[in-house]
Amino acid sequence: MKKGIAVTAGMLVLAAGMLGACQKADNSTAAPTTQAVTQAESGSAGGETETPAAGDGYAAPADTVEFSMSMRSLAYRYFDQAPDINDDKWKVELENRTNSKIDIMVVPQTGYVEKMNLMFASGQIPDVVQASSYSDPALANAVAEDVFMPLDDLIKEYAPNLWERVPEDVWESLRYDDGHIYGLPEYLSSTTRRATYIRKDLLDKYNLEIPVTLDDYVNVMRVFKDKGVKYPYVGREKFMYTDTFFGAFNAVPTTWLLDENDQVVPAFIMPQMKDALAFYHDLYEEGLIDKESLLNKQEDWERKCVAGEVGIFQRNVVNYSQMQAKLEQSVPDGEFIMIPGPVGPDGGHGVAKASPYMRVFLFNRNMKNPERVLQFFDYMGTDEAAEFFSFGIEGETYTKNADGSINFEYPTDTGAMDELQYRADWLWGVRNSAYNEYLLPYQTGGNTILDYFNEVAPTEGREWIDVKQMETLTTYPDLQTQENRQEYWQAYAAKVFYGELDVEETFDSFVEDYYKIGGKEVVEEATKRYREGLAVWTK
Amino acid sequence: MKVQKELPPSKRSRSVIRQIYQHKTIYVMALPAILWYIIFKYIPLMGSVIAFQDYSIFKGISGSAFVGFKNFRKLFAYPDFYNILRNSVTIGLYDILLSFPMPLILALSLNEVRSLKYKKGIQTIVYLPHFLSWVVVGSIFVNVLLSPDFGLINRLLEILGFEKVFFMASSKYIRGIVISSGVWRDMGYSAIVYIAAITSIDPSLYEAARIDGANKFNQIRYITLPSLTPVIVTMLLLKVGHFMDFGFERIWVFLSGVNQEKIEIFDTFIYRVGLQGAQFSFSTTIGLFKAVVGLTLLLGSNYISKRLVDKGLF
């Protein structure tokens, strides 16, 4: 036994050594700073580096720019196929086309916030940092602490294609409290990202018209229930993706509105929230909404939808093809369509408009040659890049006809799909993240998605005041309005939903208590920001 | 046996050194581990100073301002603080009173099983749930057992003629659910310590007792339990030391708007509200607060334990 242990131990140490040797040789803890391999080092702008005007197409500058960048993996499966992204074929091709050499650090999704924080704490800050917003917890207040550099003066000159392509209100929304733009956005051309899905086949089967008003919806749900549909409407934990009817009342809990005194208040204390909550409770009582909605995790909720048990639900538009395909496996004749949300008492419909950008790329203040790095990003705003990222390399992954139209076959193999998604979504970085108009026509169900964005989305959705970074919300975190952090409201809404509290009797004290436990200061700050133009209406 | 004579002070210290030298091997044995504690526990512990600072990741520990007890005052001033404290204490107590005895009872029951095969089989099965993550345990309880229409418990209630209950729709049952899920998951795994301890008991003691006419209960009472006392004391006191560390994930999987007032604890609170950037100072502050409570309780229980059963942790 003793010898056995010794031998095993020896082998394990050997194995550990081998594993250790396999690690990358470059384990340096210092983030490499930009090194431009030519003259223009002293930071003087203009003149020496080429700055093509927008629309000229892209001409990669002669010098190679080197920089480091951190990007979140977003759990893309492709990284399992290609563990070292820096050797990846598409990334290398991108580098060739832009004459750059990038050290990309892919930060895994698991523990992303902790990892970023630790990285910063140990003094490593890459040249370019990707984050979900200026107040991303992963940044640990970096923007406020002056870690990044303002870009406004430089973008127009060194990234003209981007300047043109990204809508102006997106650039405006990227202004921090001090008025400067600190990041390049992964923007959304449509801030309406979610749709109301409904089972067209069931509507047809029971001779129902597509519902428009709130009453229509209720009628449809009642018929569904009558005819045996298990869940006429289904919700999810924390009321996420459950705000179809909140939208109708203009009481979406993630939004801020002006109250009767012209104060900026969270929608959840507006009077219409009372009606909305009463409505949801009635749905609960009548069995029109899944009783266990607030217990549904994402998998549970999705399972119910694609198993054919649900009549109406809310989901992102881009998931349409996937949802439809999965539904067909359980219910061959099943058909989802995406319709405008219920029209409420005030005539409006739709849920909260999203923030105009999904992610931002921030520039480290200590970066040398930010102009050159901007030129790298500028590539992403060109038509040539759109073609590259969407379709790949001409002759290899697609071909072009004489008239310029593209021959492309959307992959069906999992590995190829992962690769496409990686290149067109992840690698493209600064792009329209709402949908890829180039690729959609080639995708099953893609035209349905495109139609929704073109026809329904423009008039769908609720506008609200985006208060952005608020100090009082750090002091009173329960009063936040972020989708899964609205603790104060959630506690109340859940109880009303289940019937534990009567909304008619308790809503007023709910609002009063809000002001008492810190809401007063929160509203003051929000209103002040609004008056100063720091808190703005969404578009 | 050595006889200690009363030595004059100067000779006493020399005698101490001589004693150490005589048994130097034991001290050498202890050294690597002690070094480890110093390096990997005590040195980082110095970093707890963050709790007394206005810590910024970018300024680092040396660059961040010292603010004394400001973070603690902020913590105590927080409106929900007393509620969270009450939850932590209540759940901690339930955990000790209800969860602690179960593994022991399980070990004792297993010990009485005569068929070795049955015993081993049961032992293996009950140790399984520990390997399910809390996410899975949570969904087993919420979906399989407690679902309002088809959950097993409700179906049982129906058969017995009672009304169905939507357990997760209020905060009434949530503490019980949280504690039971913990018992279900970890009972078999925690029992292993007692099972191992029982095997070390001299079987001849049982023989003698049987000859004297003692029945099973008396055997357990006068032989098994006393022999297990040192292990039980160790396990209990260690649990007390971590009194307010119930565990993040096991609460998180059940936490919802409707029950958070009854089961919210410090760890979930920090995560839940995601205090942009202020997390580190704050969580260190909370960590220190919990630790002080745990230490106090530990010292107290150790004292009581020594008075009661003549055995403590130190």
Place this chain on the structure above:
Amino acid sequence: MKKFSLAGFINALFLGLIALSMLLPFLNVIAVSFSGQVAINNNAVTFWPIDVTLENYRLVFGNKLLVRSIWVSIVVTGLGTLCNMTLTVLLAYAISRKEFLFKRSVTLFILFTFVFPAPMIPTYLLVQKLKMLETIWALIIPGAISTFNLLVLRSFFEQLPESVLESARMDGAGEWRTLYEIVLPMSKASLATVGLFYGVTNWNAYMPAMLYINRNTKLYPLQIKLRDMLLQSSVEGSSDQLIHLSAYGMKMTIIVVAAIPVLIAYPFVQGYFVKGVTLGSVKE
């Protein structure tokens, strides 16, 4: 002559029910992992797979990084447990001896760290200074000793009959020999227990990897990779086309894959929990 005892029967029944309550969910987990997506979505699977398919397992094991992570976990568990046991046994033994003069102080010394946890950032900075980041040592050394396991082991050592150790000393045996030839063989049950606890912790560990391994994806242990795969199958808002995958089914597969080795290990460990194993080695 075995009598039928009512108490014994009730006892066995009680245990049987508890075990059943634990076995059934596990059977369900295994069944789902082998079931087809449609059946899973329709909630049709109870204890036996429906539309038996190996798709989920194919996805999991087809992932090169995952297979590699299994290997990493094996090394970490083996090497790690070895480190754990060495350090723990030595210290536990030392402070269990009545000759150890600083028993109480050392116990308090380690208990203090049990109650006062080292904060995350300073620990990370320390690991970074020691150049252990992105190496396998970060998965082994920072967590090398569990105070809980240490004190449990100490309480077992303290219960060893003093007479045996005395007679060993009379025979002129040094501490190392006493430990190796007498104490350890007598402590098989407790060593197996603590060894199992360490082994399981190492196998299930993901925090160290999450904090200390960033770029070196080849060093991901199994648990990290599994969590990753779980996220991959449920990212909201991705224009994902993977239609033949049920996130729920994937979740169950992942649980089975992570749990199997531990389940296999337990029966071996159980061999040490046999009465009289301790006594057999005592020289009277």
